[in-house]
Amino acid sequence: MITYRDIHKSFDLPVLSGVDMMVETGEMFALFGPSGTGKSVLLKTTIGLMIPDRGDVEIDGLSVYEGGPSALLEVRRKVGYVFQHSALFDSLTVLDNVAMGLPEEVLQRLSTIEKVRRVWEALDIVNLEPKEVLAKIPSELSGGMKKRVGIARAIVGRPEILLWDEPTTGLDPVNTAAVERLIKRLSKELEVTSLLVTHDVEGGLDICDRVAMLDGGTLRFCGTPVEFRACPDPVVQAFVDRAAAEAALDMVTDTYV
């Protein structure tokens, strides 16, 4: 279970102003909101990639910030993070990129054959052909393949929690749908808790158990997809309508342009 308590974060201006949110163990949770409302910032506070000015994050009842560097390392081992633009290491092959997802001391202990086997398995799970991609470097992969390698890196260490930061950004509709199906399948197969930050509202509503919406640095809505669609709050309604219109426009653009 991930618990966010009164999270505040400012850069030049306040981004998060007291967010309280809870993601239950094993559930798939989506976080929506207009651009710049701090969705990715909130996600990054989960594993200390950004430190909140105030407030705390707890994972299974243990504070991320109060236990010092060793506790933070433990937290990070439990969590797989899928970055918006994959964040693959440019100079490493797919094999080494994915292997980096294994804890350092595990990686040092593994034989080369075992390392390849673990990476192979992870690539297989994300529907990539290991034989074709293992020796390639990220610049030789397509956008969709990079996303899958990024997902393979996040799952190879068998995490308990998966954090997804806009995993479908920059993908065409076919790849978007494929990645969304993959997210849903992985969350079920690996029995992990998933927190998905996405601008693809329809996709998020389709695959998640619960959703929340951030607006102006605070949580505007939290509930099931059905409740979200029926929410009378005009801000939520306007967001849903705009998201639907943007999705329709994207589809027309992709079809005819």
Place this chain on the structure above:
Amino acid sequence: MTLPLPAPIVRWLAAVGRVARITAEHAGELGLLSWRIMVAIAQLKVSRHDISTQLYIMGVQSLPIVFVTASLAGIVTSQQGGYQLISSSPQYILGTLVVQSVILELAPLLTAIVLVGRIGARITAELGTMVVSEQIDAFESLGRDPVAILAAPRLIAGVITMPLLVGFADVIGIVAGMIAANIDVGMGTETFIYGARLFWHSWDLVYGLSKSVVFGFAIPLIAVHMGLRTRGGAEGVGLTTTQAVMFMILTILILDAMFPPLLLQ
């Protein structure tokens, strides 16, 4: 009742305060980064393979440009020295002038400035790109220490390669100066060497190499620090790289000016 300060003075004070704050911020961050690098080295977290790679990039790949720079520095010093001294001083003084200039100042300073352009800018741009593409965040999310992986090997390689490159530049600069003296003013090798040995102090070599160690520490440290501070996209990387080059050159010149009162008394 106190009178308000005139607006230009308020603006000036605000600018001084801003510069002081930024300077203190950089100094604090550089101190912290140095400490984290030392801890990573002490805990043997730095990969030998990464150090070798950086030694090759900083050392071996820099040899051609250091060769050209040192040769030209030796040649120009010899030519200008010959022009100014030949009618008024004994010929052998030119040997003294070239050797002292190259060892004390030209080789360490010019090699450092070449490395700022070749290595410092590269490190800042590389790390800056890794920041904006979230690769540094990825290292941290995977429980890896980016300082041990990226900063420490570069700093170790800088401290090792810089004195070696400066030693190489010393030899090349002196030989080039000797050849130029022979061609330009017809000075024989014996006369040049006589002049060089007449005022030779071994300490001068230690002095030049000591400077190079400090420069070899400062260049990668500032480059890494600035790279990790990068914000924004491609524009941010460009801006930070430019700032880093200015910062490194200024630091090299200030450090260079601090050496004579410390070590040449």
